[in-house]
Amino acid sequence: MTKIKRFFYNRRVVRYYRKGKAYLNNLEYLKTQQESKKEILKKPSRTTIINYLLSLKKGDTTYLEIGVRNPEHNYNHIIANIKYSVDPGIEFKKNPVDFKMTSDMFFDKLIKDEILTNKIRFDIIFIDGLHLAEQVDRDIENALKYIKDDGFIVLHDCNPPTEWHARENFQYKNTPAGDYWNGTTWKAFLKWRGNSSVHSCCIDSDWGVGIISKHHPLGKSITTVNTFYEYKTLEKNRKEHLNLIDFESLKQLF
Numbered sequence: 001m002t003k004i005k006r007f008f009y010n011r012r013v014v015r016y017y018r019k020g021k022a023y024l025n026n027l028e029y030l031k032t033q034q035e036s037k038k039e040i041l042k043k044p045s046r047t048t049i050i051n052y053l054l055s056l057k058k059g060d061t062t063y064l065e066i067g068v069r070n071p072e073h074n075y076n077h078i079i080a081n082i083k084y085s086v087d088p089g090i091e092f093k094k095n096p097v098d099f100k101m102t103s104d105m106f107f108d109k110l111i112k113d114e115i116l117t118n119k120i121r122f123d124i125i126f127i128d129g130l131h132l133a134e135q136v137d138r139d140i141e142n143a144l145k146y147i148k149d150d151g152f153i154v155l156h157d158c159n160p161p162t163e164w165h166a167r168e169n170f171q172y173k174n175t176p177a178g179d180y181w182n183g184t185t186w187k188a189f190l191k192w193r194g195n196s197s198v199h200s201c202c203i204d205s206d207w208g209v210g211i212i213s214k215h216h217p218l219g220k221s222i223t224t225v226n227t228f229y230e231y232k233t234l235e236k237n238r239k240e241h242l243n244l245i246d247f248e249s250l251k252q253l254f
């Protein structure tokens with residue numbers, strides 16, 4: 001390397017070092033990292049919560065999971081008599097599911113009686129597919145048509161600990177949340193929290209496990225709405241707006 005090239009190269013290295021150091025020591029960055037660490041230590045897991053809800057049912061149980069990825073992480077551990085899975089196979093190449101398609105396609109075919117039977121009713125539908133508000137909202141609306149009257153809709157990722165976890169863009173990982181991503185599922189869940197025809201709560205564990213029921217009194221709907229779905233408003237009113245409760249409190253409801 002010539003002297004002149006080395007001079008400019010060294011300046012660039014120093015600039016990168018300074019910028020990197022400032023980024024890694026930034027309070028927002030450190031706080032976000034702390035929040036990720038706190039969240040991954042919380043218990044129980046979504047799997048335990050779903051299995052608990054299934055255990056309340058008498059007789060044979062039927063379970064549907066939307067968005068499966070690696071079934072070893074949840075699906076294979078769900079205890080139900082009949083199980084079905086839906087995933088277009090975006091994140092896990094093997095994609096060993098029953099219906100290799102999007103949730104929209106699945107519900108469209110189900111309603112037309114092209115798959116299973118449109119008379120089917122599930123004890124639990126676990127929505128964990130595309131984590132964007134509009135899609136999750138549609139998944140909830142469709143799922144409500146296919147759960148039993150005393151069934152549950154369960155949703156993963158309803159309680160993002162920071163706005164970086166709640167970013168829209170899954171692909172962009174240069175944020176303080178890094179690989180962790182809850183997307184905007186919380187907005188769809190919050191919208192349904194405002195609907196008085198359903199009961200809902202969110203378990204404060206595993207990034208927020210939302211539960212919706214037509215029948216079980218899980219919690220009253222809210223009238224104060226975060227009209228513009230601002231993250232800061234969620235942060236200030238998290239407990240009330242999401243009806244955030246711990247697992248023990250959920251058990252006491254039954």
Ligand SMILES: C[S@@+](CC[C@H](N)C(=O)[O-])C[C@H]1O[C@@H](n2cnc3c(N)ncnc32)[C@H](O)[C@@H]1O
Nearest residue numbers: 067068069073074089090091102103128129130
């Ligand atoms: C977060 S992962 C699911 C994790 C799994 N449920 C668990 O508990 O470990 C999200 C999955 O949703 C799938 N997915 C993405 N878009 C989808 C869509 N429109 N409909 C259904 N699944 C979708 C992805 O392929 C991915 O496998």
